[in-house]
Amino acid sequence: MITRVHRRGSRVGGLLRYLWGPGKAEEHVNPHLVAAWDGAGPLADLEPEVTATGRRDFRGLTALLEQPVRAGYRPPKKFVWHASMRLAPEDRHRSISDTTWASMVEQMLTEVGVATTATDPGLRWIAMRHADDHVHIVATLVREDGRTNWLRNDYPRCVKATYNVARRYNLHRRVPPADRTAHRRPHPVEVSKARRTGRAQTPRDELRRRVRAAVAAAGSEEEFFARLREAGVLVRVRHSSTDPEQITGYAVALPGGHTADGQPVYFGGGRLAPDMTLSKLRLRWGTPKPLSAPTVGRAERVEAMRQAAAAVTAAAEEIRREARTAPGRAQATAVAAADLLTSLAYAVEGDRRGQLHRAAEVFDRAARDLYGRVRRATSRSQELRAMSRLVALMGRISGDDDAVAALALVMDLARLADALEDLRQAQQRLHQAEAARAVAGALQVVAAGRQQVVAPPLTPTPTPEPTVGGGRRAARGR
Structure with a gap:
């Protein structure tokens, strides 16, 4: 079940x-009321x-x-609040009575702050x-005592309240509240421009992938x-106003992504993902151990993959062990x-956006902390980061031996994703x-050999139309 908040x-x-x-x-079949505010009287009234004309x-x-x-x-100009509660496809076979719908609506609206008692x-x-x-909910945003209830942050509050209702009524599909771990999705203007210019991705998505x-x-x-800079990204750093030698931030742009007057369109790290600001990256890197340039060859690449696999196995065991005791x-x-995983995806697929690249993007969402927070590096995370750098330095996979080690x-x-x-x-x-x-399912498909390790060239596909702002952007025909 999901609640969609429409435009006011x-x-x-x-x-x-x-x-x-x-x-x-x-x-629309058999429209009728199922609930109303406390003190409204009988629903039949x-x-x-229906008038004599049938209307x-x-x-x-x-x-x-x-x-x-x-x-x-001083009531607001747009005082009509409209929302709809809808069952998921797997729950639509259930016969839900008007009484049950009324109870679910009242519980949701009470938690959000729309429904109150007669007192x-x-x-x-x-x-x-x-x-x-589904049912529709219509409310007016001025209370009976004359004050306006602005219902700020109504959409996330409705999602959270609907999730609690779905749990109480044991519905199959329950949409959890937002956790602020997703990166910013492209604006529709960016999507339209990418389509016009024939790009497979918007500049924001492409920059996020390269920065990652x-x-x-x-x-x-x-x-x-x-x-x-080696990857062809334009970089602009921001210096401190008190200490010109200190770098306090950065912004990146693609050479081909520019405005109508030819100026590059820069994105700050925080506009790509909540944990990509320079201060958070510094905390994420910690104090890495010096890593000299290794000898690059097939045997060395196989050994690097084996070392990384051993580190991943130990890390998965540690995550399971510390899941409840030390989640930080x-x-x-x-x-x-x-x-x-990001470094491995580039070693296997290069710049082609194949199965591993897509899995790495989803893994990044699963691994990110709430609200863009970054935890301090630990010895285990430093070990995995060293393996990530080593795999990146080893370059592309080129033969059967290192392909087997990569698998x-x-x-x-995949086992670590299960632990996560x-x-x-x-x-x-x-x-x-x-x-x-x-991610675990996708990596198991790759490891089982049902997906090629060295991916063939991909046919560029248009960037999908994003849903900006959840369900609030859908205009109603009224």
């Missing part, structure tokens, strides 16, 4: 006419009457909902149903900036493991647990 409006009657109407494709008269219900707005002190002069709202799998690879292979900011230490290890490392990383899923489940961070589960 200023016409109660227009929205009610749409909800009780036939719908855009005659999909609130139901819009419904919404004036009475509209007047009741708008009454606090008309009497309120509290709160908002007026109704819940109506015109389909088996440089972070995984670097041990200091000097090496990080050098790797970015396990967090630093998980981030370092994500860097190792063994992929399988060990256990950690996220113990922390009740369910979005990240789902991401870790997906």
Whole structure:
């Protein structure tokens, strides 16, 4: 079950006419009320009457909902709040009665702050149903005592409240609350521009991928900036206003990504991902051990893969052991493991965005800490980071021996993803647990040989249309 918060409006009657109407494709069947604010009286008295012409008269219900707005002190221009609660496809076979829907709606709205008891002069709202799998909620944002309830942060609060309702009623699909671990998705303007210019990815996504690879292979900011420039990325550093010798931040751009007047479009690290600011990268790197340039060859590459596999096995055991006792230490290890997978993806697939690259992107989401926080490096995370740098220095896989060693490392990383899923489940961070589960499955497919280790050239595909801002961006036809 998920609750979708629609754009706010200023016409109660227009929205009610749409909800009780036939719908855009005659999909509205038997529209009727299932719940209303405490003190509203019987639902039968609130139901819009059918007139002699066969049309419904919404004036009475509209007047009741708008009454606090008309009497309120400086009410907002857009005072109509509209949301919908919808069952997931796997739950739609369940026959949910109007009484159950009313109970679920009231519990959700009470937790959000829309529904109150009759002793509290709160908002007026109704819940109506015109389909088996969802209900609509309409509320006016002025309380009966004249004050405005702005319902700030309503969407994340509704998602959290709906998740709690779904747990109480044992529904199959439960969308957990947002955990702020996802990176910023491209704006629709960026997506449209990428399509017009024939790019497979938006500049923001491409830069995130290149910066992540440089972070995984670097041990200091000097090496990080050098790797970015070697990868063809334009780098602009920000110096301190008090100490010109001190670097306080950075921004990156693609040579081909520019404005209409030819200026490069720069993105700061924090605009790519919440944990990619320079200060957080410094904490993430810690104090790495010096790593001299190793001899590069097939035998050395195989040995590097074996060393990395041993480090990953030990790290997976440590994550399982510390999942409940010391999650902070396990967090630093998980981030370092994500860097190792990123370096391995480049060693196997190069710049081609194959299965391992996609798994590395999802692993990065599963390993990231809440709100962009970064834990201090530990001895285990430093060991994995050293293996990540070593794999990056060894270059591309070129033969059967190192391909077999790479497959063994992929399988060990799949086991570590399983351990990371256990950690996220113990922390009740369910979005990240789902991401870790997906990574483990994808890596097992690669390790089992059902996906080629050296990926063929990929056919560029257009960047998918993002959903910006969750469900709040969908405009209603009213």
